[in-house]
Amino acid sequence: MAMWIQAQQLQGEALHQMQALYGQHFPIEVRHYLAQWIESQLWDSVELDNPAEETKAKRLLDNLVSELQKKAQLQGGEDGFLLKIKLGHYASQLKSTYDRCPLELVRCIKHILHSEQRLVQEATNVSVWSGGQAMDSLSQRHQQINQAFEELRLATQDTENELRKLQHSQEYFIIQYQENLRIQAQLSSLSSLPPAERTQRETTLQSKRATVEAWLTREASTLQKYRLDLSEQHQKTLALLRKQQTLILDEELIQWKRRQQLAGNGGPHEGGLDVLQSWCEKLADLIWQNRQQIRRCEHLTQQLPLPGPMEELLSKLNADITDIISALVTSTFIIEKQPPQVLKTQTKFAATVRLLVGGKLNVHMNPPQVKAVIVSEQQAKALLKNESTHSESSGEILNNNCVMEYHQATGTLSAHFRNMSLKRIKRSDRRGAESVTEEKFTVLFESQFSVGGNELVFHVKTLSLPVVVIVHGSQDNNATATVLWDNAFAEPGRVPFIVPDKVLWPQLCEALDMKYKAEMHSSRGLSDDNLVFLAQKGFTSSSNNPEDYRNMTISWAQFNRESLPGRNFTFWQWFDGVVELMKKHLKPHWNDGAILGFVNKQQAQDMLLSKPNGTFLLRFSDSEIGGITIAWVAENPNKPGERLVWNLLPYTTKDFSIRSLADRISDLNHLLFLYPDRPKDEVFAKYYTPPLCMYQFTTPNPEPSGGATTFMDQTASPSVSHPNSFGVYPSMTDTMLDADGDFDLDDTMDVARHVEELLRRPMANQWSSQQS
Template identity: 90%
Template sequence: MSQAIHHGKTEQSNKTQASERSTMAMWIQAQQLQGEASHQMQALYGQHFPIEVRHYLAQWIETQLWDSVELDNPAEEAKAKRLLDNLVAELQRRAQLQGGEDGFLLKIKLGHCANQLKSTYDRCPLELVRCIKHILHSEQRLVQEATNASSEAGGQAMDSLSQRHQQINQAFEELRLATQETENELRKLQHSQEYFIIQYQENLRIQAQLSNLSSLPPAERTQRETTLQSKRATVEAWLTREATTLQKYRLDLSEQHQKTLGLLRKQQTLILDEELIQWKRRQQLAGNGGPHEGGLDVLQSWCEKLADLIWQNRQQIRRCEHLTQQLPLPGPMEELLSKLNSDITDIISALVTSTFIIEKQPPQVKAVIVSEQQAKALLKNESTHSESSGEILNNNCVMEYHQATGTLSAHFRNMSLKRIKRSDRRGAESVTEEKFTVLFESQFSVGGNELVFHVKTLSLPVVVIVHGSQDNNATATVLWDNAFAEPGRVPFIVPEKVLWPQLCEALDMKYKAEMHSGRGLSEDNLVFLAQKAFSSSSNNPEDYSKMTISWAQFNRESLPGRNFTFWQWFDGVVELMKKHLKPHWNDGAILGFVNKQQAQDMLLSKPNGTFLLRFSDSEIGGITIAWVAENPNKSGERLVWNLLPYTTKDFSIRSLADRISDLNHLLYLYPDQPKDEVFAKYYTPPLSKAVDGYVKPQIKQVVPEFTTPNPEPSGATPSFMDQTASPSVTHPNNFSVYPPIDTMLDADGDFDLEDTMDVARHVEELLRRPMANQWSSQQS
């Protein structure tokens, strides 16, 4: 679940700046592909040609003459073999360049790729050329199509995401060139200092020779002394000048490093404080059903590049320190280098600790569970290492290296929460509003224990529940937090109230995710929800655009005249749709968010038998059928009727489509679609004939006030339930399908008996017992 960034070293090129900027152009553009184009690009790679080879050898690959090889000419195999050998050699050379602990994993990976390619294509090198040509041509096509699509969109400038990515990639190129430049300058300084030391030793040798002249005859001593004095003067003058030059070289190099560190900080801030924060925000919204966060591979690539550049610059600074210690010269170099070393260590520490992240958020528990107060203390660097708010079993896991992705990760497979310690709650806060978080910790070193890091990260807030009945309220807490938490907040502060359009966005995201469809909540649906949330009658969306809704209105205070909250009602709708009615919503057959008065206004203008499906106002997770028909008690009067709401329990007995099929007075789905055109594909096939002398019972629903005989095929025998629905057939009282009451429904859809629905359900349950078989025996 957790990820640490793997660091790798890149090759130092000695090409000119102009040629360096022109190479890798295709790979840089390919990495910027979005959506399906990005998936197609990634699908080009695999075991046959690892994407790591394309990435780390991008410049080399794009400068080879792959198109010069004629794939259908066997005589070209020697040329293809040379390209294969050169590719393998380049990979091996790149692997050998990796030094230190930080490059160890990349060295292994590149060496493995070299051996893999050698083994795969050594006997068929033309296949390697064919593979690479296909990859390069496909990348070029995808990039060109993306460019054309952008142009066809009206010549608009590339979107902000692409612009940011281009900005980051350009900054990396600038950093790479700056790092290469300081590397070259450092080598010059090293060579100059080595020559200076040689000349300094020469000066010491001349001084020693002068000291030994006393043993020579006077004439010879004078001559030798004059020569040596002249030579010493020349050398000392050179040393004086060169010492000044060396000081300038060191100061100039120090200034260059300061500039590079400034660029590194800027780039790291852009990646960690903007891109990574936005990724975490997308991850948070994904918890509410938003698009899958994605993009982690791009972030990882950037962080690897950052780590590589930071480490290269740190090693350069360390070499400068070594040179300064080797040849101390007057000046501020020791202080400057010490400051540079401290600054770059801070940069790499920030990178490592910030990129220890959780890729897949846990459902509710993980590793060490801590409370909101403990999380606040952690972020203030107040030690809570020995404290936790519960006991988690199997909370330790070994990190593993994954070659395919270049990542270190840990996957906790069998964790479970054994015990939880709750805090004292305040006011109206319930257990389902109490937030916890999972603390992940790890420790590792780089550079041969040169730097040791203790990294930790917190999961998104979790809510601990003990019964399924608490699920919807806990979900409300998580949804509100995911939707409205601000970056960099104190754990786990969220606003007490938000603008209504903000909540609409969160509800729409949740609804679309549960329906697995692009059909979310329309503007009319959102107006209906606003009317319910604010007890308003306005149909104008603008009336709600500036209104705020509080957490209490969302899921603490019951709706007027009801014993449930706004969220509990909405969540009931979502659960009902998700479990039983998703296809019908995606077909557009369910209007849903319509009140009684709206349904009446809509249906009265339509022919008799027109019906619509709307969510119940009075029951959580209920849906009712409203239809227009003649009043059986008053000729010439048309009324809109509302059937007793169905719930998930009803649909577990008989589906919505079958129930609509049963009711012959329902003819047209609003506005004017014959119901069979909409629902027939969901009808349950007719039952088979009797087996072993037994007749299978069949459940159908009827509404006595609107029952008419079902049309039967010629020669067919009416079923028991069909006969029950017919007013011309009588049966013994003990087999009545519905009790003789007139209060099951009325023109307003209101019910006088609290237990009407329970009676209907009870009868349906009875029908599943052997009663029908008994009746069959009596009639035989």
């Protein structure tokens, strides 16, 4: 309700814009009387392009109607009678309007709320500015744009007033010109009169003609000056329009597209499209008004030709204003929702294109059709260089035609491709070491429509962000690397799809951190220590000083073409494996700060040896993709008084799909404190599986004891005894640990597989039969 209270304080043009949001599609009275309820609903949680969300939207519609009916019933007394009827009528109206398309109601209310928020924000910024306080750069830029629009509005109004004056003056000039012709006709007819009368009439008419002709001569010069002055004013207005359009299209829209691209790497969601549309619509409106004025001025010039350069000036103005509106229309045909950048064949995908000025130019009166085709990098280059006028395809997309729909509630004209599928792809010859997952394509959307009664016809095209086409899920990892590198390091206005081969290490750190935080849905990203660990891995370095890496560059080959030393996987493949493991199984533990992760074996040893026995930490495996291991400190059973750091065989996604990390840590009784000194139950107990769910893993009728049954996948430290472990696991000898405290791989794998078999057995049924 706070937003509605602020919206009611708007004044002037902002208040007018706010009122224009409402109408038959959503009455302002509904907004007023249900303000608190409307603002408390999660409208943004509904995905408008997902038909599966229709049930959620229908529930919101039903609840809205119900709330409106309740509000109507509460109205009483003489004053409330009419309101009761009106609110009841609105409830029925909304039900009938949106019952078959509830997503449109959600679209409408989201548009209203976002627009109100923008208007209130802009009004707040204006008041802050007038109060002498500094605004941030974004607010200053928006204020600059709004001030320029006011200047353009006044300039356009001035030229409109001057044009009317010119028209009135020209009309009076024509009347006087006709009067002069009438006087000449009268003079010609005097020959039939008697000489005395003819002389008298001739003197009078010639005097009158001289006066009129002198006036016409003066007025012709005045009209010519009016025309030249008006032409000069239009030139100034067009210069302002160009400047404003450059600011909006070449800066604001480009920045929005850049934010959209970074969102593909997990950056903040690209907002502000409604604000951009409002600016583009204002531009379209002003450009069209000026164009109509220039056309009217041309008509006046044709009506009354006068000596001078007006025809050439007006022709130039007309060409300039047409160029401006062409640039606006072609630049505002944009992709609102990008197709997936890793595109698998034979898999359904979606995309949405939008024409930001479609509603203002009434393009929806004859709804245009949009076609989508997939093109290669070379074909995209040719299209942008205008070397190719027709759209060659590098594949076949099913359901690739869609008609643009106009949503009256939001004023948006868009085409929603909901069920596209890439049937086949034609690849080009690859260069050198380039793999199929490094080859980039793009989805080209194109359409054609006319404005002004077919006066202007536009053929518009727009390219999606680069997509990498895969045919199997195993290619996803490498394809994602290509997309991440492109999204992070592409320059605005580049030739498709050139990216630098090398970047500074801090630039890559920023991209990896963005990706990691997005996948983990957490503000806890990669710390400086984490990034040093990654730098050591990427550069095969031992330095712990972040400054040593600040000016170093890392190449694409180092990132995801060349394997790490002694491994059969690349830097990115290792990092992506960590991200996938964490995202699927360990997200809460990372957000709790329980996982250090980015720690090598030597660092873990140094950290743990200074802590009490039983202290452990979790670190990512160096030798296996998507693995995490437990390292802990304990006594060496073979050398009393000596302490060693032991490392378990890494757990992977397969392990955690059987038993969670928390339960595995609970099973290992010799793990006591999570590094540096937190009791393990304090950290992990809230994630333990409830005991009742674990009966199937125990033997029947265990004898009561102070000890607990352990459920280890691998052996504990040899220095720890395990009373009452009921023989679920075979005994493990010390030979399973190598000199560095690691398990011998082959033996441990055999034990681990045996344990997994035990855990899969339906022992709960055996327990039941024995009890009976």
